Amino acid sequence: MITLVVIASVLIAGVTIYQYKEQGKDYHDDRLQRKEEQILKSIWYVLKETTYPVNTENLGLIFRDEIYKIANVENVNFNIYDLEGNLIKSSRPSFEADSIANCLDSNVLNYLRETGESRFVEEKRAAGDNYQATYTYINDLKFKPIGILNLPYFEDNTFNNMELREFLFRLGMVYLLMLVLAIVLAYFISKFITRSLQTISDKINRTNLTRQNEKIYLANPGDEIAKLVDSYNRMIDELEESAVKLAKSEREQAWREMAKQVAHEIKNPLTPLRLTVQSFERKFDPNDPDIQKKVNEFSKTLIQQIDTMSNIATAFSSFADMPAQQNETLNVVKVVKLALEIFNEDYIHFITDEEEIIAKLDRTQLIRVITNLVKNAIQAVPDVESPRILVTVATEGSQVKISVADNGVGISDENREKVFEPKFTTKSSGTGLGLGMVKNIVENYGGTINFTSKLGKGTVFTIRFPKEQKG
Numbered sequence: 001m002i003t004l005v006v007i008a009s010v011l012i013a014g015v016t017i018y019q020y021k022e023q024g025k026d027y028h029d030d031r032l033q034r035k036e037e038q039i040l041k042s043i044w045y046v047l048k049e050t051t052y053p054v055n056t057e058n059l060g061l062i063f064r065d066e067i068y069k070i071a072n073v074e075n076v077n078f079n080i081y082d083l084e085g086n087l088i089k090s091s092r093p094s095f096e097a098d099s100i101a102n103c104l105d106s107n108v109l110n111y112l113r114e115t116g117e118s119r120f121v122e123e124k125r126a127a128g129d130n131y132q133a134t135y136t137y138i139n140d141l142k143f144k145p146i147g148i149l150n151l152p153y154f155e156d157n158t159f160n161n162m163e164l165r166e167f168l169f170r171l172g173m174v175y176l177l178m179l180v181l182a183i184v185l186a187y188f189i190s191k192f193i194t195r196s197l198q199t200i201s202d203k204i205n206r207t208n209l210t211r212q213n214e215k216i217y218l219a220n221p222g223d224e225i226a227k228l229v230d231s232y233n234r235m236i237d238e239l240e241e242s243a244v245k246l247a248k249s250e251r252e253q254a255w256r257e258m259a260k261q262v263a264h265e266i267k268n269p270l271t272p273l274r275l276t277v278q279s280f281e282r283k284f285d286p287n288d289p290d291i292q293k294k295v296n297e298f299s300k301t302l303i304q305q306i307d308t309m310s311n312i313a314t315a316f317s318s319f320a321d322m323p324a325q326q327n328e329t330l331n332v333v334k335v336v337k338l339a340l341e342i343f344n345e346d347y348i349h350f351i352t353d354e355e356e357i358i359a360k361l362d363r364t365q366l367i368r369v370i371t372n373l374v375k376n377a378i379q380a381v382p383d384v385e386s387p388r389i390l391v392t393v394a395t396e397g398s399q400v401k402i403s404v405a406d407n408g409v410g411i412s413d414e415n416r417e418k419v420f421e422p423k424f425t426t427k428s429s430g431t432g433l434g435l436g437m438v439k440n441i442v443e444n445y446g447g448t449i450n451f452t453s454k455l456g457k458g459t460v461f462t463i464r465f466p467k468e469q470k471g
Helices: 002-049 054-062 067-074 106-114 158-205 223-283 291-320 334-340 362-380 413-418 434-445
Strands: 079-081 087-090 120-127 129-139 145-154 326-332 349-351 357-361 389-396 399-406 448-454 458-466
Touching: 002 067, 002 129, 002 145, 002 158, 054 087, 054 145, 079 413, 106 120, 106 129, 158 223, 223 291, 223 434, 326 334, 326 362, 334 349, 334 362, 334 389, 357 362, 357 458, 362 389, 362 399, 362 434, 362 458, 434 448
Parallel strands: 349 389
Antiparallel strands: 079 087, 079 145, 120 129, 129 145, 326 357, 389 399, 399 458, 448 458
């Protein structure tokens, strides 16, 4: 609506200006033609009443005084030329007559002679105004050309321009009022039309697979809005069904993947365990003097494999059955120092600018997070000439920031997206559950974990916990 009002105002203003110009042009053309006819009539009466012979040579004598009378009566100046284009007489005063061309342009003479027309109109601009000049034959009493009448005419558009400005001003005021009304009307109409659409938009923005979504119910919606609402409600029903199927499928897939992983990890120690038992069975000799030593070695091997299986079971149990978080008020700096005391590596360094950072966290789970990250860092620096692991704790606004940096092998680009996957590992042994468990703990506390890494230069894991837990 606003655009239509603006376009209409521009078009009407353009048409108005064009119309005024055309009317002005028609007015001046008509006025010039009337003046020319009146002067020719006056010239005819003078020629009719003169006692001089009516010919070209006597035009100067015939109109010696009459030209001023005619110019005064008609309120316009004009010139008389002979048929060769030489100036005979002008109605202008002598000091103005100096600027009048004494000879007509050859184009004017050629046009009058060759085209057979008795009138030629010249148009040009002079002193910033439009200028017209007509050249017409002066005929004697027998209609034979004896001279040329030149009527110069300057178009005075002052009045027209003033009227045009006033009209455009009034038109602009009218359209300004219409524009304001259109803006107000468009605002209320758009609010009325989009009210239902806004409701639908809000519902769509709140649509989430993880929770129950509300359907839309509108009172007296239009046909198109009603169809849109029905489509949305059908989509919600289908979405709920899809969410249930997806959740069931994901649970089944997760259990299948976990079962494969558990089976794979258990088979690893079972194979050497079986080979050890078979070897002992073949080589067992009760009378062997070293039988006791061999039994001890055999028992040691079995115990190592059994411990490996026990560790695997513990890891999977810890990951699958995470204990409920306990929000204890504790000193994060002190707990992190305590977690690092179990490591004997002298290249592990701890830095903090504060002696006490109080937060509500679970002490046991925080220790598990730190030990897992440090273990990963230790496993990343075995082949480094000067290994270094740096653990830092700091306050960042309303959060606690913990960083574990190493100068180890780094993480390749192809493995970046898999780092926190529960079964992912780049080590030859291990379950690959450490970082997955860390991520699970951190996110349960409303925190975030991310990392930066450069291949061959090292990795930095950064954790941020809110000091106060919501809910």
